[in-house]
Amino acid sequence: xxxxxxxxxxxxxxxxxxxxxxxxxxxxxxxxxxxxxxxxxxxxxxxxxxxxxxxxxxxxxxxxxxxxxxxxxxxxxxxxxxxxxxxxxxxxxxxxxxxxxxxxxxxxxxxxxxxxxxxxxxxxxxxxxxxxxxxxxxxxxxxxxxxxxxxxxxxxxxxxxxxxxxxxxxxxxxxxxxxxxxxxxxxxxxxxxxxxxxxxxxxxxxxxxxxxxxxxxxxxxxxxxxxxxxxxxxxxxxxxxxxxxxxxxxxxxxxxxxxxxxxxxxxx
Amino acid sequence: xxxxxxxxxxxxxxxxxxxxxxxxxxxxxxxxxxxxxxxxxxxxxxxxxxxxxxxxxxxxxxxxxxxxxxxxxxxxxxxxxxxxxxxxxxxxxxxxxxxxxxxxxxxxxxxxxxxxxxxxxxxxxxxxxxxxxxxxxxxxxxxxxxxxxxxxxxxxxxxxxxxxxxxxxxxxxxxxxxxxxxxxxxxxxxxxxxxxxxxxxxxxxxxxxxxxxxxxxxxxxxxxxxxxxxxxxxxxxxxxxxxxxxxxxxxxxxxxxxxxxxxxxxxxxxxxxxxxxxxxxx
Numbered sequence: 131x132x133x134x135x136x137x138x139x140x141x142x143x144x145x146x147x148x149x150x151x152x153x154x155x156x157x158x159x160x161x162x163x164x165x166x167x168x169x170x171x172x173x174x175x176x177x178x179x180x181x182x183x184x185x186x187x188x189x190x191x192x193x194x195x196x197x198x199x200x201x202x203x204x205x206x207x208x209x210x211x212x213x214x215x216x217x218x219x220x221x222x223x224x225x226x227x228x229x230x231x232x233x234x235x236x237x238x239x240x241x242x243x244x245x246x247x248x249x250x251x252x253x254x255x256x257x258x259x260x261x262x263x264x265x266x267x268x269x270x271x272x273x274x275x276x277x278x279x280x281x282x283x284x285x286x287x288x289x290x291x292x293x294x295x296x297x298x299x300x301x302x303x304x305x306x307x308x309x310x311x312x313x314x315x316x317x318x319x320x321x322x323x324x325x326x327x328x329x330x331x332x333x334x335x336x337x338x339x340x341x342x343x344x345x346x347x348x349x350x351x352x353x354x355x356x357x358x359x360x361x362x363x364x365x366x367x368x369x370x371x372x373x374x375x376x377x378x379x380x381x382x383x384x385x386x387x388x389x390x391x392x393x394x395x396x397x398x
Numbered sequence: 399x400x401x402x403x404x405x406x407x408x409x410x411x412x413x414x415x416x417x418x419x420x421x422x423x424x425x426x427x428x429x430x431x432x433x434x435x436x437x438x439x440x441x442x443x444x445x446x447x448x449x450x451x452x453x454x455x456x457x458x459x460x461x462x463x464x465x466x467x468x469x470x471x472x473x474x475x476x477x478x479x480x481x482x483x484x485x486x487x488x489x490x491x492x493x494x495x496x497x498x499x500x501x502x503x504x505x506x507x508x509x510x511x512x513x514x515x516x517x518x519x520x521x522x523x524x525x526x527x528x529x530x531x532x533x534x535x536x537x538x539x540x541x542x543x544x545x546x547x548x549x550x551x552x553x554x555x556x557x558x559x560x561x562x563x564x565x566x567x568x569x570x571x572x573x574x575x576x577x578x579x580x581x582x583x584x585x586x587x588x589x590x591x592x593x594x595x596x597x598x599x600x601x602x603x604x605x606x607x608x609x610x611x612x613x614x615x616x617x618x619x620x621x622x623x624x625x626x627x628x629x630x631x632x633x634x635x636x637x638x639x640x641x642x643x644x645x646x647x648x649x650x651x652x653x654x655x656x657x658x659x660x661x662x663x664x665x666x667x668x669x670x671x672x673x674x675x676x677x678x679x680x
Contacts, residue, residue: 146481245636
């Protein structure tokens with residue numbers, strides 16, 4: 131690549147980056163603006179954040195979000211990890227079939243998954259609430275866990291496990307001392323990913339939430355429909371901060387894992 | 399032990415069976431049922447819901463949705479490819495940082511990201527306030543609640559989907575083929591067109607499918623940035639389920655949407671494969 135072309139690419143890429151970040155930065159900036167009505171900067175204030183912490187509905191939504199995200203990420207990671215371990219053992223033909231089934235929830239439009247779950251719960255007469263939310267969030271999480279853990283397993287190969295068994299290790303010992311250490315970073319990454327996805331999910335939650343299971347994204351949607359307000363900016367800013375924090379934590383885990391081995395992996 | 403391990407897949411598969419496949423089946427069944435006077439489902443077979451779809455109103459909404467989705471995919475590809483190219487060619491040390499920087503907005507809730515544009519573009523928003531204070535305009539510009547705003551919101555929220563898969567295929571590409579092209583006297587543009595582009599096709603396909611599928615069912619961006627006139631098929635479906643309470647019709651629309659997705663993705667794969675056979679990859 132010639133020098134001038136390289137700098138052209140560089141300028142272009144920075145412009146795209148600014149396009150990606152500028153709206154987010156402006157949104158965050160205006161959460162500190164004293165004026166309620168318009169975009170004129172009238173002074174710095176924390177008051178919108180203070181009013182959030184005094185708002186009962188916001189605190190309820192936050193607690194719902196956390197309960198649902200923690201529970202669903204643990205269940206999805208457990209089910210997905212077990213499935214990935216099993217999948218690794220199937221013959222190539224069956225593996226392809228199973229992969230097809232398991233990846234389908236990732237490809238299908240989210241709105242479809244949301245409304246089909248709503249149909250299920252209403253047909254069996256199960257009241258919408260935290261339980262239906264957890265069930266839905268587990269459902270879209272499992273597939274991603276299988277993808278991540280499978281990637282670790284296929285990177286490992288079978289030799290180590292076979293060697294351990296030849297040396298007389300029980301299946302449990304083989305799992306505990308050989309397989310688990312290899313997939314552990316994948317399990318941690320899966321937990322963080324499914325937790326973040328659950329915390330952020332709006333579309334599917336929109337269909338299966340009950341009156342007492344409003345999460346933060348659902349609460350924000352209600353406010354956004356009513357118009358722009360500094361409180362929404364403040365709440366959005368907090369959500370952005372939490373998301374970035376979670377991503378940085380998972381990035382640190384990933385780099386730690388990479389330092390131990392030498393193969394590079396993508397930051398997802 | 400090896401055979402027993404296979405049973406570990408049972409809990410996950412049963413879960414997906416109950417909460418993913420059975421619900422899809424139920425929606426399919428529901429799409430052939432009738433709607434009662436009070437919005438309840440009447441269990442008698444009818445094709446009425448599918449016939450109703452051919453009302454010009456719904457066909458034109460579906461057409462608009464396809465236009466928006468295809469445009470979103472093309473624009474994301476055009477904007478995302480050079481960025482992915484730049485990242486894949488930079489110093490290894492910086493690659494992960496740049497990728498992380500591309501992925502962070504992707505993980506931020508897209509409701510929040512659409513709302514950010516409302517803050518900027520609305521009548522008393524940042525842009526209008528700024529332009530008015532400079533005296534460039536007297537009346538605020540109608541920047542929001544139109545087709546352009548929906549397109550902006552779609553590309554903005556879905557762009558990262560395109561960059562990552564293209565980056566992966568650029569990264570995995572065999573650079574020696576590119577060097578060979580240069581050694582044989584290819585210009586940079588020719589080398590790109592005949593070597594790099596065909597070799598990164600898997601990334602382009604994956605990215606395009608991710609962007610297309612996400613945009614075809616999208617109802618949040620048109621809802622927040624498009625206003626009432628810019629309703630897409632996702633909005634109509636959502637409306638049938640949550641306000642109009644016509645679940646059978648909503649189900650029929652979703653089945654049509656899903657079949658359309660499958661058919662288009664299949665066609666796209668075929669076109670790409672035909673091109674691959676005809677193109678000078680070897």
